[in-house]
Amino acid sequence: MIKQYLLSPGPTPIPNEVQLAMAETMIHHRTPQFAKIFSEVREGLKELFGTKNDVLVLASSGTGAMEAAVSNLFSPGEKVLVVNGGKFGERWLEISKVFGLKPIELEVEWGKAVKLEAIERSLKSHPDIQAILIQASETSTTVWHPVREIARLTQSGPLLIVDGVTAVGVARVPLDEWGIDALVTGSQKALMLPPGLGLISLSNRAWARSEKAKLPRHYFDLRLERKSQQRGAAAFTPAVSLIFGLRASLKLMRQEGLERVYARHDRLARATRAAATAMGLKLLAPENPSPAATGIWMPAGVNSDKLLDFLRDRMGITFAEGQDQLRGKIIRIAHVGYMGAFDALVAIAALEMALKKFGAPVEFGQGVAAAQDVLMETLE
Amino acid sequence: MIKQYLLSPGPTPIPNEVQLAMAETMIHHRTPQFAKIFSEVREGLKELFGTKNDVLVLASSGTGAMEAAVSNLFSPGEKVLVVNGGKFGERWLEISKVFGLKPIELEVEWGKAVKLEAIERSLKSHPDIQAILIQASETSTTVWHPVREIARLTQSGPLLIVDGVTAVGVARVPLDEWGIDALVTGSQKALMLPPGLGLISLSNRAWARSEKAKLPRHYFDLRLERKSQQRGAAAFTPAVSLIFGLRASLKLMRQEGLERVYARHDRLARATRAAATAMGLKLLAPENPSPAATGIWMPAGVNSDKLLDFLRDRMGITFAEGQDQLRGKIIRIAHVGYMGAFDALVAIAALEMALKKFGAPVEFGQGVAAAQDVLMETLE
Numbered sequence: 001m002i003k004q005y006l007l008s009p010g011p012t013p014i015p016n017e018v019q020l021a022m023a024e025t026m027i028h029h030r031t032p033q034f035a036k037i038f039s040e041v042r043e044g045l046k047e048l049f050g051t052k053n054d055v056l057v058l059a060s061s062g063t064g065a066m067e068a069a070v071s072n073l074f075s076p077g078e079k080v081l082v083v084n085g086g087k088f089g090e091r092w093l094e095i096s097k098v099f100g101l102k103p104i105e106l107e108v109e110w111g112k113a114v115k116l117e118a119i120e121r122s123l124k125s126h127p128d129i130q131a132i133l134i135q136a137s138e139t140s141t142t143v144w145h146p147v148r149e150i151a152r153l154t155q156s157g158p159l160l161i162v163d164g165v166t167a168v169g170v171a172r173v174p175l176d177e178w179g180i181d182a183l184v185t186g187s188q189k190a191l192m193l194p195p196g197l198g199l200i201s202l203s204n205r206a207w208a209r210s211e212k213a214k215l216p217r218h219y220f221d222l223r224l225e226r227k228s229q230q231r232g233a234a235a236f237t238p239a240v241s242l243i244f245g246l247r248a249s250l251k252l253m254r255q256e257g258l259e260r261v262y263a264r265h266d267r268l269a270r271a272t273r274a275a276a277t278a279m280g281l282k283l284l285a286p287e288n289p290s291p292a293a294t295g296i297w298m299p300a301g302v303n304s305d306k307l308l309d310f311l312r313d314r315m316g317i318t319f320a321e322g323q324d325q326l327r328g329k330i331i332r333i334a335h336v337g338y339m340g341a342f343d344a345l346v347a348i349a350a351l352e353m354a355l356k357k358f359g360a361p362v363e364f365g366q367g368v369a370a371a372q373d374v375l376m377e378t379l380e
Numbered sequence: 381m382i383k384q385y386l387l388s389p390g391p392t393p394i395p396n397e398v399q400l401a402m403a404e405t406m407i408h409h410r411t412p413q414f415a416k417i418f419s420e421v422r423e424g425l426k427e428l429f430g431t432k433n434d435v436l437v438l439a440s441s442g443t444g445a446m447e448a449a450v451s452n453l454f455s456p457g458e459k460v461l462v463v464n465g466g467k468f469g470e471r472w473l474e475i476s477k478v479f480g481l482k483p484i485e486l487e488v489e490w491g492k493a494v495k496l497e498a499i500e501r502s503l504k505s506h507p508d509i510q511a512i513l514i515q516a517s518e519t520s521t522t523v524w525h526p527v528r529e530i531a532r533l534t535q536s537g538p539l540l541i542v543d544g545v546t547a548v549g550v551a552r553v554p555l556d557e558w559g560i561d562a563l564v565t566g567s568q569k570a571l572m573l574p575p576g577l578g579l580i581s582l583s584n585r586a587w588a589r590s591e592k593a594k595l596p597r598h599y600f601d602l603r604l605e606r607k608s609q610q611r612g613a614a615a616f617t618p619a620v621s622l623i624f625g626l627r628a629s630l631k632l633m634r635q636e637g638l639e640r641v642y643a644r645h646d647r648l649a650r651a652t653r654a655a656a657t658a659m660g661l662k663l664l665a666p667e668n669p670s671p672a673a674t675g676i677w678m679p680a681g682v683n684s685d686k687l688l689d690f691l692r693d694r695m696g697i698t699f700a701e702g703q704d705q706l707r708g709k710i711i712r713i714a715h716v717g718y719m720g721a722f723d724a725l726v727a728i729a730a731l732e733m734a735l736k737k738f739g740a741p742v743e744f745g746q747g748v749a750a751a752q753d754v755l756m757e758t759l760e
Binding site for chain 2 (some may be wrong): 001002003005252256260261264314315316338340341342343345346349350352353354356357363364365366367368369372373375376378379
């Protein structure tokens, strides 16, 4: 008997309240009953996205919502600046290319955040850049990019399109206040749901742009979605049970209080970083860490993929792996969504045990103690 | 947001497989469909109880099954020896008195197991004793009584009636092999179910005695139950969804293998005892500890009831309290049922943090490390 602990940055654990809501009797989506639930969900999402504008609910993964941001805001051949510092930066690049944009790639060393000066330089070199495409939290490298500061640069210039997949609900990313033009997330992260919903909100100037944008879009036509969703239903069949669940998860987040939700993610991330450091391990992103997940270099001689297989198959602990150039070298421990103090402690205790098993020098309890020191904050 | 960890010796956590089984569509209990499920469950229970005889499934708590053992096996005025070393020993005494038996009380200091010599002395002083009533695991004091050794004394003498509520499924208590005459348990312990089922099995000589026993019984008439259950249904309406769940939990236990289930409980208990000792805490039952739960004395100046309230309300951790003379002085950490290595580690990490908060001298990670040392066995 091996109990399962899902400590990856998506999918994330699902609270009972949400599971039970998703098990409610199916209803038809073209009814006043659904419209009422949907309208409640849409209000909750506005608070979460920090916007007075619509947050549109799509039956798609987060990548679908990323694609919608591109296909609704641009015309063929337009130039965009893509901040590429990891696998999800690469995804913006791919989408831009597929849709016939001219992406200018701003490469960022994996594990580092993009520098403001680099963005400024790019904008100067290419004054015809129409938008910056970036991640708030680059999940693959556990880096937090300075989106707030970048937004200050784009207020009267290009649009700022933010992949907030492991950021929205993890930390504050208020669309209106910061001046973000498109903000995207998915259901299976901080929203504590299974995969299947993509969420997107646009600024007023982005909506204006969407009217002129000439890229083809049908399923992801946000103009059509906005009209339909304001009338109480999605343009196409919505993922009804996930929306039941979303109502429950938004309620849980409101009960906890968004500021406390953010503080919790931050605390779990700090506890995990303190633990890794106390264990003598190096962090992948020591300077600009994301509160969504913590990347940790494994000691020399330990293949992280083998360690992760062992953790999952023998200990029931699912962390995430390193990708591409990081493959076999790092692990990522997530703090996203329905995670509490004891998830962080389980993660560290398990890592200590697995590393010991793999022959690394480990003193049991050392990482756990450092995490406990941080987590005592919750008991104040 | 405080995640809940149910680490009490009943109710215990319920696996998803069991929850889902209990959510299956209700069926009628006087049908071949139910009879098929019930017969499968009854076979599984025989293996668990280590008997070729019937294990009867009652819609009751474990106490109902204890009462059934008394009311089916005795006549008014008969003398029984009650081993009373805790709250559940007291319960045998109460039931015996209510039904008009003459219980001889063998008092045992709380935290100690009964001594074989004391039993032998009692049997000599009262040669007309008809049965010994005892707990295998006395949950209130976290003691394991030497039931196997006592059974050797009773083979040709009095019946041995064993409350196995936190013993069956936790450790081996084979009815046939050891020569136990009545063995009782409840659903909300090692069987990983909600409360609501009482289970009981009798030896052949106990069945013979049940025919002559004159105590009144109707709902708990085991002769009637045996007849009905052999025909595929209970005498009265059975708790159908709990029986669905029982089928699932027996399947999980079979998949893990009973010997491994017992080894797991033993390991978690040893890890917890090692942790408490490493933390400088004293065990309530250092000599004959039950693998079901570990009683730990709290340091001077720490009121355990207040500590338990804090653990439950501020940290989401439910342990059990000390009762009567132990009130305010001890805590009990359970290892019963759906519990794995990380439940034990969460328990210890939480205890370290709560004790620190209560001003006790604690070095973070010390108890955790001692538990990790033991739990590394699982990774061999």
